[in-house]
Amino acid sequence: MRKAKRQHRSELSDEELAALDAHWRAANYLSVGQIYLMGNPLLRQPLEPAHIKPRLLGHWGTSPGLNLVHTHMNRVIRRRDLSALCVWGPGHGGPAVLANSWLEGSYSETYPDVSRDEAGMERLFRQFSFPGGVPSHVAPETPGSIHEGGELGYALSHAYGAALDNPELLVACVIGDGEAETGPLAASWHSNTFLDPVHDGAVLPVLHLNGYKIANPTVLARLPEAELDELLRGYGHEPLHVTGDDPVAVHRAMAAAMDTALDSIARIQREARNGGTVVRPRWPVIVLRTPKGWTGPDEVDGLPVEGTWRAHQVPLAGVRDNPVHLAQLEEWLRSYRPEELFDEHGRPRPQVLACVPAGSRRLGATPHANGGLLLRELPIAPLQEFAVPVDKPGMTLHEPTRVLGDLLESVMAATAGRRDFRLVGPDETASNRLEAVYDASGKAWQARTLETDEHLDRHGRVMEILSEHTCQGWLEGYLLTGRHGLFSCYEAFVHIVDSMVNQHIKWLRTSRSLPWRAPVASLNYLLTSHVWRQDHNGFSHQDPGFVDHVLNKSPEVVRVYLPPDANTLLSVADHALRTRDHVNVIVAGKQPCFDWLSLDEARLHCARGAGVWEWAGTESAGQEPDVVLACAGDVPTQEVLAAADLLRRHLPDLAVRVVNVVDLARLMPHEEHPHGMTDSEYDALFPTGKPVIFAYHGYPWLIHRLAYRRTGHAHLHVRGYKEMGTTTTPFDMVVRNDLDRYRLVMDVIDRTPGLGVRAVTVRQTMADARTRHHAWIRDHGTDMPEIADWAWGG
Numbered sequence: 001m002r003k004a005k006r007q008h009r010s011e012l013s014d015e016e017l018a019a020l021d022a023h024w025r026a027a028n029y030l031s032v033g034q035i036y037l038m039g040n041p042l043l044r045q046p047l048e049p050a051h052i053k054p055r056l057l058g059h060w061g062t063s064p065g066l067n068l069v070h071t072h073m074n075r076v077i078r079r080r081d082l083s084a085l086c087v088w089g090p091g092h093g094g095p096a097v098l099a100n101s102w103l104e105g106s107y108s109e110t111y112p113d114v115s116r117d118e119a120g121m122e123r124l125f126r127q128f129s130f131p132g133g134v135p136s137h138v139a140p141e142t143p144g145s146i147h148e149g150g151e152l153g154y155a156l157s158h159a160y161g162a163a164l165d166n167p168e169l170l171v172a173c174v175i176g177d178g179e180a181e182t183g184p185l186a187a188s189w190h191s192n193t194f195l196d197p198v199h200d201g202a203v204l205p206v207l208h209l210n211g212y213k214i215a216n217p218t219v220l221a222r223l224p225e226a227e228l229d230e231l232l233r234g235y236g237h238e239p240l241h242v243t244g245d246d247p248v249a250v251h252r253a254m255a256a257a258m259d260t261a262l263d264s265i266a267r268i269q270r271e272a273r274n275g276g277t278v279v280r281p282r283w284p285v286i287v288l289r290t291p292k293g294w295t296g297p298d299e300v301d302g303l304p305v306e307g308t309w310r311a312h313q314v315p316l317a318g319v320r321d322n323p324v325h326l327a328q329l330e331e332w333l334r335s336y337r338p339e340e341l342f343d344e345h346g347r348p349r350p351q352v353l354a355c356v357p358a359g360s361r362r363l364g365a366t367p368h369a370n371g372g373l374l375l376r377e378l379p380i381a382p383l384q385e386f387a388v389p390v391d392k393p394g395m396t397l398h399e400p401t402r403v404l405g406d407l408l409e410s411v412m413a414a415t416a417g418r419r420d421f422r423l424v425g426p427d428e429t430a431s432n433r434l435e436a437v438y439d440a441s442g443k444a445w446q447a448r449t450l451e452t453d454e455h456l457d458r459h460g461r462v463m464e465i466l467s468e469h470t471c472q473g474w475l476e477g478y479l480l481t482g483r484h485g486l487f488s489c490y491e492a493f494v495h496i497v498d499s500m501v502n503q504h505i506k507w508l509r510t511s512r513s514l515p516w517r518a519p520v521a522s523l524n525y526l527l528t529s530h531v532w533r534q535d536h537n538g539f540s541h542q543d544p545g546f547v548d549h550v551l552n553k554s555p556e557v558v559r560v561y562l563p564p565d566a567n568t569l570l571s572v573a574d575h576a577l578r579t580r581d582h583v584n585v586i587v588a589g590k591q592p593c594f595d596w597l598s599l600d601e602a603r604l605h606c607a608r609g610a611g612v613w614e615w616a617g618t619e620s621a622g623q624e625p626d627v628v629l630a631c632a633g634d635v636p637t638q639e640v641l642a643a644a645d646l647l648r649r650h651l652p653d654l655a656v657r658v659v660n661v662v663d664l665a666r667l668m669p670h671e672e673h674p675h676g677m678t679d680s681e682y683d684a685l686f687p688t689g690k691p692v693i694f695a696y697h698g699y700p701w702l703i704h705r706l707a708y709r710r711t712g713h714a715h716l717h718v719r720g721y722k723e724m725g726t727t728t729t730p731f732d733m734v735v736r737n738d739l740d741r742y743r744l745v746m747d748v749i750d751r752t753p754g755l756g757v758r759a760v761t762v763r764q765t766m767a768d769a770r771t772r773h774h775a776w777i778r779d780h781g782t783d784m785p786e787i788a789d790w791a792w793g794g
Helices: 014-036 063-080 094-104 106-110 118-127 155-163 183-194 225-234 247-273 323-334 400-414 435-439 468-480 491-512 546-551 566-578 599-608 634-650 679-685 700-707 711-715 730-736 741-751 760-780
Strands: 083-088 169-176 202-209 237-244 283-289 421-425 462-464 484-490 523-528 558-561 583-587 610-612 627-632 656-661 692-696 716-719
Touching: 014 063, 014 094, 014 118, 014 247, 014 323, 063 083, 063 094, 063 169, 063 202, 063 247, 063 283, 083 155, 094 106, 094 118, 155 169, 155 183, 155 202, 155 468, 183 468, 202 247, 225 237, 225 283, 237 247, 247 283, 400 421, 400 435, 400 523, 400 566, 421 468, 468 484, 468 491, 468 523, 484 491, 491 523, 491 546, 491 583, 523 566, 546 558, 546 583, 546 700, 558 566, 566 583, 566 599, 599 610, 610 679, 627 634, 627 741, 634 656, 634 692, 634 741, 634 760, 679 711, 692 700, 692 741, 700 716, 711 716, 716 741, 730 760, 741 760
Parallel strands: 083 169, 169 202, 202 283, 237 283, 421 462, 421 484, 484 523, 523 583, 558 583, 627 656, 627 692, 692 716
Antiparallel strands: 610 656
8 A cells, every 4th residue: 555654744835746756756767777778768769688788786775765865855955045965875876866966967067978968868877887987886976975885884973074063054864774783873873962053064864764685674674663763762863754655645744854854953053053052952863764676666577576675786687688577677667757857858857857956055066075175274383382392312201192182282272263173082082192172172062961071062173982983984074074183092993993994095095086076184093092002901902903904005095104202293293184185094102202303303204204313323324234123103113222222232333223114105115105115215224135123013014015025025024013912011012022122132133144143142131131021020010120211321
């Protein structure tokens, strides 16, 4: 029985209803055409096998529902003159979003060869999921998009990120019921607790329940309506239901639900902005229940399709070879009555476009989905205001991230009026020594507060939620709509967003090849509370592998920096915050760390990315060293310098070169990464044939992978983290992983030709020190005085 559940008044006239239905039918027709056709787009001839693509790829099941939402978004945008953006969670419904972009004209403006006529329609159909064409899902190539199709779980957090500090923007977010089963999506429902109705825009979630995933029913679609309402109200929403399969009734119900939702949003914002109540509002959510594969084949080969999992992808397979399926496809396409929708030239008829907004109000043309067009330079104060004084290397200590916190506070204060910078993180801003930012902005919070709370602020731009997925989603949505930000996280737990950063890197790489997409601010990570200073939290908090994951990705996009002290961290952060279209990973400690370089020295060193620290070595000018001690990371740098100090005292005739690497990509060949060194540069830094003992922050095999093509790779010996951790002392962490100063000296002796025999007693002294260390920490619970009190004496 065809019906629609209506709980809201509809003010649709018959003329509006006919226009909405015409637009929806046209979008459905174009969606089916993209999946199947490579010729005869308007069915001017009977359908033949030659008109059908040889490989049928695409997702039909979700497309009719997405087309319905897009059609009704057009209506309210036009009627209310809204600035709007839509995030399409069921991103594999790419045919629907492409169809609507083509109908409104934004697609042809972006890609003039896909004109809004019969020839352009044929190109639109042929290119879809076709070699040399466009993906089957919503992608960077899709006008109006900021969310990669198939990124299940992140749509709602992306939508909220887009709405932050965009007070006039409405972000509609379609959430598929398969996506709604994911952990990231479940956590992102809490985002309304952080949405400021005064300074932020609004998010209108549309939970689209069509009942099935690829092959199974979905959890929320099978919940009784009352139970689902309790869940959504618990999340802080007021549900509005639209249910049915009769197009006329569903159009009326959807229009009424949209009007009710937008009236509610307008009231919430008006009351908040006029200084009214500060009680956390209950935001609307639309629950849309329509059949999967709605308006498609009811049955195929005697099996039900519409309203079942069989409608998920391509309902009619083998159309080229099966005359029955071919006839069924033609009947399906003609059921939309294309002759009523497109004129003799293949252009959409006026009735089809009657509800479509104009210019930048169109969903495919909104500048908010091409955020680089809106991006402004970030006001960063001169670094001299924050730098720590360094008269001699290794004589003073600072907490690097605390020094960075002062810089971030300055940025937060400088953007207070324009509100286009956010700091996000999972409950760790103060733990990571960045609490200076609270002097410029508190923590966003709309729920109730207690007297014991600190730094909570309804208008705050520091965002903390114990969900790395949600933090990442917020920041991605914020950056892609033209703003700036930084994600601070414990190093071991940033792995939670491995898949998300992977998709963002792919998005950026593709965007860089599209001339119409303007560059956006980079996604910047600050990874602190890192592996070498998680001695108190133990093995569970020790994992430096995020760097490995990122450096597997597109070299045009990814950058990894390991600043060894406070001033190099300032220099790296200043650079990263100014970059565009990159993912910058900065690994820096929050514990007291020796200051090695002045600000001027730090800037030069960071610009080089890797360089010799002449003051730390003992090589003579104009002569090659006997051995190279290399390091990347703050703790490895300290251990290398301590090893150099031991060598200077115990083996004064040994020519030691100390090399510090800030930019890991410098180790790669220039042909593989834009930051990579040429072979001649690398060989000058690491002379061919000389042993290189490399102390690295993370897993040692990464360094080998980056440098395996170098001539001197056979002489490269890397020490790093090798999954040897526990609750222990800071120095014991490096001892357990053979990264300590004594082990490095032993490596030098073992690997420098001719040194083993004449330095046998020195090696024995180093081994004895490691033995003393093990006994000492078990007796005293702290590191030996010679470790705890060590300072650079060079």
